[in-house]
Amino acid sequence: MWEQRVEIKGPYHFELALDRLANDPLNHVDIPERTVKVPIYEPEPEVAIVKAVGTVEEPVFIISGRHAETKANVIKQIYHIFQWNIGLHAISDHFYQTSLKSIFETHRGTPIVQDFSLYSCLVKCIVHQQLNMKFAQTLTERFVHTFGFEMDGVWFYPSPEKTAELTVEVLRGLQFSQRKAEYLIGLSQLIASGEIRLTELAEKTDEDILNTLVKVRGVGPWTVQNFLLFGLGRANLFPKADIGIQNAIKKLFQLDAKPTHDEMDDFSREWEPYLSYASLYLWRSIETKD
Known part of the structure; x- marks a missing residue:
């Protein structure tokens, strides 16, 4: 040790x-x-x-x-x-001068923690698409417990090579939808074959990564934004289509309805170049009773 x-x-x-x-x-x-x-x-x-x-x-x-x-x-x-x-002091100071001051004071020092591997991040993004959180977590657990492995009490996701060899029928048995099973296996096959190299992809710009991944069946802009944020730790991501962020803005600014994308653009201009932290703290503001 x-x-x-x-x-x-x-x-x-x-x-x-x-x-x-x-x-x-x-x-x-x-x-x-x-x-x-x-x-x-x-x-x-x-x-x-x-x-x-x-x-x-x-x-x-x-x-x-x-x-x-x-x-x-x-x-x-x-x-x-x-x-x-990443120095959170400078980021906090930036937001203390913005409309997000109150939630940055309440949740001071909350970091953006990355997923434990790039592949597991993409797996979670695909599994969680269009599902409520509870069932998405249940489905992910089933997948990892069935095809991953445990070490010292910690679960590891299966490798893309192992997932690439699975059949749609096997995943359907875990309650994956037909399309979601196809998406997960298809992505894993691209990674296992070397057509997509995640470590090399991580060195590219946000735009290049988006252009590469959206070509993969089942991967859209929301998935790529989450991968950039929680897989790669990019600092200036603001997934406007995320319902949680929309609800947080509605609550914080006491809006009558969820904000439009144009309204979110207006709100977020002063939060740059740290939109990822704005996203995290907005999520945080509705995850707790604070």
Whole structure:
């Protein structure tokens, strides 16, 4: 076993990050212990443990793992997943001068936490399309529990190679729709064959990624925006078609009806270049009783 102490610049509210992670039943989160177990997919599967030992204003973490030879890689991935290289202080200061001041004060230091792998992010995006959250999570759990694997109490998504070999009928047995099963298998086949290389795609611009992925059957702009935000951590994404964001804006600004896209454009101009954080905090504002 190895351990590494990490100090970052505050604010960084790890408990609020864990609270969001705990919404996904596949995540291994212990909020009282301020701990999360993270599946590391590359180069070989292993589990890292991240524990907070500091405060919101002075964040300190202990990362631990089993294999000393992969320590550097694990730490690099943890930094990316939890966005420890992003200074939230400057972002908070920006929003304190905008119409989102109140929710940024309430949820101060909430980071954008990335999905644990690019492939699992795309899988979730496809599964969650046009489903309510509860059933989408149930369907994702069934998929992972049936075709993925467990290590140290943590579930790993199956590889794209394994999913590519599945049949539509098998996924239909888990209550996937015909089309959703076809979409998931088709995407996985493109990744498994190397036609789509996610690590290379991650180096491209938002526009290039959009143009590449929307050519895939079953992948539309909403899926790509979520992939850019929660897979790659791009800072300036604002999915206007998202019902949650529409509801949050309606509530915050006491509108009689959900905002139109033009109204959302008007509201969001002052939030740039951090629209992804505006999106996150708007979601957060309707996820809690605050």
